[in-house]
Amino acid sequence: MPEIRITAGSATPQLVLEDAQGARPLPALWLRARSPDPQERDEVTGQRLTNPHQLPDDLALTDARTEGGQLRLTFSDGHCAVFDPQELIGGAVLDEGCPPTRAWRANLSPLPIHQWPELGRDDKLFAAVRDLIELGFVLIHATPTDPQAILDIARRFGFVRDTNFGSFFEVYSRPNSTDLAYRPVALGPHTDNPYRTPVPGLQLLHCLQNETSGGLSTLVDSLAVAEQLLREDPEGFALLGRIPVRFEYRDATTQLVAVKPMIELDGMGQMIGVHYSPRLDDIPLMSDADTQRYHRARKRFGQLLEDPQYELRFKLDPGQLMMFDNNRVLHGRTSFDPSEGHRQLQGCYIDRDGPRSLYRVLKRRLSAH
Numbered sequence: 001m002p003e004i005r006i007t008a009g010s011a012t013p014q015l016v017l018e019d020a021q022g023a024r025p026l027p028a029l030w031l032r033a034r035s036p037d038p039q040e041r042d043e044v045t046g047q048r049l050t051n052p053h054q055l056p057d058d059l060a061l062t063d064a065r066t067e068g069g070q071l072r073l074t075f076s077d078g079h080c081a082v083f084d085p086q087e088l089i090g091g092a093v094l095d096e097g098c099p100p101t102r103a104w105r106a107n108l109s110p111l112p113i114h115q116w117p118e119l120g121r122d123d124k125l126f127a128a129v130r131d132l133i134e135l136g137f138v139l140i141h142a143t144p145t146d147p148q149a150i151l152d153i154a155r156r157f158g159f160v161r162d163t164n165f166g167s168f169f170e171v172y173s174r175p176n177s178t179d180l181a182y183r184p185v186a187l188g189p190h191t192d193n194p195y196r197t198p199v200p201g202l203q204l205l206h207c208l209q210n211e212t213s214g215g216l217s218t219l220v221d222s223l224a225v226a227e228q229l230l231r232e233d234p235e236g237f238a239l240l241g242r243i244p245v246r247f248e249y250r251d252a253t254t255q256l257v258a259v260k261p262m263i264e265l266d267g268m269g270q271m272i273g274v275h276y277s278p279r280l281d282d283i284p285l286m287s288d289a290d291t292q293r294y295h296r297a298r299k300r301f302g303q304l305l306e307d308p309q310y311e312l313r314f315k316l317d318p319g320q321l322m323m324f325d326n327n328r329v330l331h332g333r334t335s336f337d338p339s340e341g342h343r344q345l346q347g348c349y350i351d352r353d354g355p356r357s358l359y360r361v362l363k364r365r366l367s368a369h
Contacts, residue, residue: 013064033055035081036081037079097360101133103223104135114128116143116321133359139323140321141321147208154348158202158354158355161200161349161351167348171344189330190332191277193326201352202349203326203347203348204348205323206347208344210315212337216314218312218331219311221329223328225307225310226301240297243284
């Protein structure tokens with residue numbers, strides 16, 4: 001079990017955290033910024049009432065002692081407060097408080113299918129949100145097929161994000177549309193709206209009607225594909241995470257442009273997803289050698305994304321919905337013949353942080369019972 005102990009230094013006391021990473025000193029500035037004193041931190045919101053950025057650079061501990069399992073610490077600026085060691089231990093880990101991702105391939109079993117009538121219960125909703133965070137997608141069955149029911153489903157998980165397409169959009173075949181999504185052609189694996197900043201976090205696609213034999217939905221986990229690319233070509237993976245790409249969308253009233261690498265890394269250097277849409281991207285002007293090297297990495301990445309071992313393929317029937325992390329899970333569809341009948345889906349977006357917030361709230365609520 002992690003623990004904090006007090007050691008006597010040559011001039012000042014020192015707190016040391018001992019955990020799986022070894023023994024780590026806790027700097028006085030780090031401790032001082034975490035003061036729980038009511039004069040320093042609002043007891044209701046947990047937000048600071050003072051600005052720790054203005055603390056002295058040479059701040060030091062002048063006294064440290066245990067009192068009833070708590071730590072009473074005094075600092076060189078005269079501040080004294082009582083700290084909970086468990087809160088300090090928890091604060092020593094940069095953790096969002098959500099479950100880690102699990103990469104998957106086409107053989108994923110069982111699929112994360114949840115029933116809409118059950119998602120009014122906290123435990124069932126918690127299980128769905130956990131799957132969404134871990135796997136990057138869920139399938140929700142037995143949903144109402146009323147027009148705009150998708151918005152009620154979306155709001156169960158987060159906040160709907162309006163775009164130039166509106167709060168939701170219709171996906172069915174119509175000639176001369178401004179996007180290939182509204183044609184009956186096949187769509188390869190892609191992420192939506194890479195031309196936006198920020199990109200819509202999660203997408204919902206809700207089937208209202210499907211009378212065609214084609215139009216199968218596809219999903220691919222970019223994390224699993226990138227793991228393979230990293231094994232095969234670490235330099236190519238690094239290029240895709242570093243070289244900026246220009247994405248653009250335009251119609252009569254809109255022109256959206258964003259410049260960003262194809263592979264997205266977080267502040268810890270870990271991959272969290274991709275911006276991938278061969279219909280929309282332009283690479284920067286580089287030398288012949290750099291262009292060819294980048295192209296080889298991009299081509300191999302695209303080949304892996306279309307490899308059947310990574311692709312889930314299924315038909316969405318009326319009342320079925322798929323929700324997926326648009327930064328992580330690429331989606332597509334097979335072609336279909338509109339003469340067979342009508343195929344109509346509705347789509348909308350919610351921000352990525354909504355389900356993550358919901359996960360923490362539900363976890364806290366369920367653990368209190």
